[in-house]
Amino acid sequence: MKATLRYLAGMAGPSGFGSNSTAEQVTEDCSSFLPSAALTALITGASSGIGAETARVLAKRGVRVVIAARDLKKATEVKKNIQKETPKAEVILLEIDLGSFGSVQRFCSEFLALELPLNILINNAGMFSQNLEFSEDKIEMTFATNYLGSFLILDLFLIRVYIKIEIIVIYSLINTHHRSAYILWMLLLCYYIM
Numbered sequence: 186m187k188a189t190l191r192y193l194a195g196m197a198g199p200s201g202f203g204s205n206s207t208a209e210q211v212t213e214d215c216s217s218f219l220p221s222a223a224l225t226a227l228i229t230g231a232s233s234g235i236g237a238e239t240a241r242v243l244a245k246r247g248v249r250v251v252i253a254a255r256d257l258k259k260a261t262e263v264k265k266n267i268q269k270e271t272p273k274a275e276v277i278l279l280e281i282d283l284g285s286f287g288s289v290q291r292f293c294s295e296f297l298a299l300e301l302p303l304n305i306l307i308n309n310a311g312m313f314s315q316n317l318e319f320s321e322d323k324i325e326m327t328f329a330t331n332y333l334g335s336f337l338i339l340d341l342f343l344i345r346v347y348i349k350i351e352i353i354v355i356y357s358l359i360n361t362h363h364r365s366a367y368i369l370w371m372l373l374l375c376y377y378i379m
């Protein structure tokens with residue numbers, strides 16, 4: 186109850202940040218302890234919302250960002266906006282439809298072909314289907330997209346190759362407020378970097 190009230194009021198917690206804090210505020214001091222070689226972050230669903238904001242702020246902090254998106258047109262806009270703000274930002278776009286095992290497999294092959302390190306994995310993409318829909322693999326769409334697709338990236342492909350690399354899987358647990366979710370991402374990022 187107390188925690189809920191603090192959250193609603195935007196009061197800072199032990200970390201010094203609260204639900205009113207932005208990703209930029211949370212990562213402001215990260216550059217002092219970022220490694221000199223660029224980290225690579227793979228973010229699914231970064232064509233809008235929390236994913237796009239996460240990509241923007243990570244790129245601003247010098248992280249190489251790979252945006253995995255279903256809609257490459259939207260992702261191109263996100264990339265343009267990031268590079269308008271941070272001209273040196275390295276942003277790579279790859280296509281993925283998490284609701285299709287075939288697409289996830291193609292995406293993983295393309296990502297692996299880039300021969301980049303994978304330092305941060307943000308499995309952000311997700312949707313909620315109001316109707317009973319099925320993926321091309323004949324699995325209920327929300328489950329296929331939010332769980333199986335993300336799991337496939339992590340478990341069946343990347344973890345085998347990047348077995349020695351620390352991977353963070355972050356999933357938004359917060360229901361109401363975008364900024365709170367940014368904070369969740371960013372605190373976990375800071376935790377990883379430290």
Ligand SMILES: NC(=O)c1ccc[n+]([C@@H]2O[C@H](COP(=O)([O-])OP(=O)(O)OC[C@H]3O[C@@H](n4cnc5c(N)ncnc54)[C@H](OP(=O)(O)O)[C@@H]3O)[C@@H](O)[C@H]2O)c1
Pocket residue numbers: 229230231232233234235236253254255256259281282283284285309310311312330357358359360361362363366
């Ligand atoms: N915002 C909240 O309060 C909240 C609360 C609970 C959970 N979440 C979760 O947090 C994540 C981000 O939320 P958000 O508010 O930023 O949502 P959003 O703006 O709707 O963004 C969702 C992203 O996921 C992508 N996506 C959806 N289905 C996909 C698929 N089959 N393959 C590839 N990409 C797909 C979307 O791509 P398209 O542009 O192609 O549709 C979009 O880029 C989601 O997983 C959401 O479920 C958010």
